Every structure is written in structure tokens, then in C-alpha cells.
Amino acid sequence: MSNPELVPYQQNLRFKQAFKDLGLNLAEVFTFTPMDLDLENRRLENLLTFVKKYQQYGSQEVMELEEGDYCFPPISPGISPESDWYRFELWLQGEPIRKTISEQLPKTFKIKNPAEIPEAEIEAELEKLLDAVEQAGYGISLNEGIPARLVYKAVMEWIGEEFELNSPGGGGWFFDGCSGYCPDCMQRPWCETGLNCCWSEDEEAGKMFLTDELKDYVSASPQSLAILQEIQAEKDAYMAKFMEEHKNTAIDDIGDGDEEEDWRVQGN
Structure with missing residues (x-):
């Protein structure tokens, strides 16, 4: 049986x-x-x-x-x-149903090692790289003001990852470089969110925590920690007040009508 x-x-x-x-x-x-x-x-x-x-x-x-x-x-x-x-x-x-983006770039495009590109040529080479990625059907949108060499390096790492293929002409993946974890992000000094939140790594460092790759471009002073703590405290206080005022309200009902506009304006 x-x-x-x-x-x-x-x-x-x-x-x-x-x-x-x-x-x-x-x-x-x-x-x-x-x-x-x-x-x-x-x-x-x-x-x-x-x-x-x-x-x-x-x-x-x-x-x-x-x-x-x-x-x-x-x-x-x-x-x-x-x-x-x-x-x-x-x-x-x-x-194959997934490939790296570098495998999908135009055959005529030659990928270069960013460490070997002279400073006088890095911006032009970055433009070529971004154009090649766009021709392959993918998009890139990073924060403004980031040094070209940092962007080139970040894009190089991204196009080396495998992604699910999309149908020709059907769009593709979009890279914004944000994982949601600010201490490990090379965009932090140029990112509004990164500049307005305090992480445990900041507390431990005694200042805004920045990755080693940024040391040749920016540095954080001890005063930066106090600024981050103040901004974070204001955010935490606002959120605590908001949650207290809506503790008996279902999540789906929060933000209906004029009240929604009001708290969104305050939150921003």
C-alpha cells in the first residue's frame, strides 16, 4: 500500500x-x-x-x-x-535567457579599464560608455556632480552583472546606483537622502561615513555627525508624532483627501 x-x-x-x-x-x-x-x-x-x-x-x-x-x-x-x-x-x-550588459554592448565598442584612462580623457570615455549602454537598451541615472571616474567605475561594475533579457525594443533595466544603504554608496556626498540621514556607521566613525573610494574626492568633518544627528532626530520626531496621531487608523486609510497632501508636504 x-x-x-x-x-x-x-x-x-x-x-x-x-x-x-x-x-x-x-x-x-x-x-x-x-x-x-x-x-x-x-x-x-x-x-x-x-x-x-x-x-x-x-x-x-x-x-x-x-x-x-x-x-x-x-x-x-x-x-x-x-x-x-x-x-x-x-x-x-x-x-541563454540572461546575460551581462557588457555582452550586449555594440560590437564596435571597446571597454576600457578606468584606471588606465588619463584624467583628460575620462569624461569623453564616460560619454562613450553611457551611449553604448543606452544603445543596448539600458538606462543610467545617477546623482549629478559625481566625478566622471567614479561614475565610470560604478557603471563598469553594473554592466558586469547578469540580468534577465528583455525583448528587442521592449525596454531594459535601469541603473540608479542606489541600494538603500547609504554608508556603502559612492553617491552619498551628492545625494540628498544620503546627506540627510544618520547611520550607525556614522556614529561609530564620529562623522559621516564615506567609502574608501571617495577619499580622493571628498572628506567628512566631525561636525558632519552633529548635523546628521540633528536632521535624523527631526525626522524621527515627526514620524513618531505621525504614527501616534494615526495609531488607530488602518494603513490603507492613512493619507486620504486633504490630510494626505498635508503630511506629504510636511514630510518633504
């Missing part, structure tokens, strides 16, 4: 074997949930059914015509219908 507790595991193995038999690398487009096999099995079955239907119809156009509705590949991550279809079809063909 079969053990009912083993059924989800057996189903899971059968689904995964079905993808192997089709020559498909499931890990490329699927997020596994081993702590919830029932959920994982439903998603596996859904994806397998979609794959078989697509193979039966042969194209997105025919599939949607026969199904009488729009069809959306149940792959992960889901980005947009255009991107999901593009990556789904690449996946079925055994093609």
Missing part, C-alpha cells in the same frame, strides 16, 4: 523528470518552493501544460488564436508579457 505522505514527492519527481525528458533546464525559469511541495507541484504542472500547448501550436500567435485569449508564460521572474514570452521562447530553444 502506498504511503499518502509520499505522493507529493513522487509527483514532484515525475514533473521534474518530464522537463528533463524535454531537454529543458527548469532552474532557468522556475522558483522552487521545497517547503511547500503542493504549491511547487501546482506550478510545475501549470508550466508543463503551458509548454506542451505551445509545442502543439508552434507559436505565440497561433496559441493565442486557438485559445481565444492572451496567454502568459508562467515563468519566474515575471517581468512583462513581452519579456516573459521572449525569455520563454529562448528557454525552449536552449538559448
Whole structure:
């Protein structure tokens, strides 16, 4: 007699074997949930059914015509219908569905080591790099005033990372260089948010904490800590007052009508 507790595991193995038999690398487009096999099995079955239907119809156009509705590949991550279809079809063909941005730059563009670019040429080389990234379908928007060499280095690091591919002409990823963690950000001296919040690293350093790569461009004085602490204290006090005034209000109801405009103006 079969053990009912083993059924989800057996189903899971059968689904995964079905993808192997089709020559498909499931890990490329699927997020596994081993702590919830029932959920994982439903998603596996859904994806397998979609794959078989697509193979039966042969194209997105025919599939949607026969199904009488729009069809959306149940792959992960889901980005947009255009991107999901593009990556789904690449996946079925055994093609990569993610690449580094540097691999997608124009073939005629030559990437240079920023350390080897003379100071007199760095701004011109940065413009060439930004143009090449834009031609590849990606965007960059950093804070103004950052030295060109710092920007070049940051962009070089970013384009070396892998990203999910988007369909040609369908847009791409946008780089703003912000992780939300100010002490480790090279944009901090030129960023309004970075200049107006106090972190534990600032307290420990006794001044605004800046990364080593900034030492040739800017420095922080001990007075900077007092300024950060004062600004942070004002923000904390305002937020504490705001939360106290709305402690009995549901989150979704906060900010309705004129009250919303009022607290947003004060918060800014």
C-alpha cells in the first residue's frame, strides 16, 4: 500500500523528470518552493501544460488564436508579457535567457579599464560608455556632480552583472546606483537622502561615513555627525508624532483627501 505522505514527492519527481525528458533546464525559469511541495507541484504542472500547448501550436500567435485569449508564460521572474514570452521562447530553444550588459554592448565598442584612462580623457570615455549602454537598451541615472571616474567605475561594475533579457525594443533595466544603504554608496556626498540621514556607521566613525573610494574626492568633518544627528532626530520626531496621531487608523486609510497632501508636504 502506498504511503499518502509520499505522493507529493513522487509527483514532484515525475514533473521534474518530464522537463528533463524535454531537454529543458527548469532552474532557468522556475522558483522552487521545497517547503511547500503542493504549491511547487501546482506550478510545475501549470508550466508543463503551458509548454506542451505551445509545442502543439508552434507559436505565440497561433496559441493565442486557438485559445481565444492572451496567454502568459508562467515563468519566474515575471517581468512583462513581452519579456516573459521572449525569455520563454529562448528557454525552449536552449538559448541563454540572461546575460551581462557588457555582452550586449555594440560590437564596435571597446571597454576600457578606468584606471588606465588619463584624467583628460575620462569624461569623453564616460560619454562613450553611457551611449553604448543606452544603445543596448539600458538606462543610467545617477546623482549629478559625481566625478566622471567614479561614475565610470560604478557603471563598469553594473554592466558586469547578469540580468534577465528583455525583448528587442521592449525596454531594459535601469541603473540608479542606489541600494538603500547609504554608508556603502559612492553617491552619498551628492545625494540628498544620503546627506540627510544618520547611520550607525556614522556614529561609530564620529562623522559621516564615506567609502574608501571617495577619499580622493571628498572628506567628512566631525561636525558632519552633529548635523546628521540633528536632521535624523527631526525626522524621527515627526514620524513618531505621525504614527501616534494615526495609531488607530488602518494603513490603507492613512493619507486620504486633504490630510494626505498635508503630511506629504510636511514630510518633504
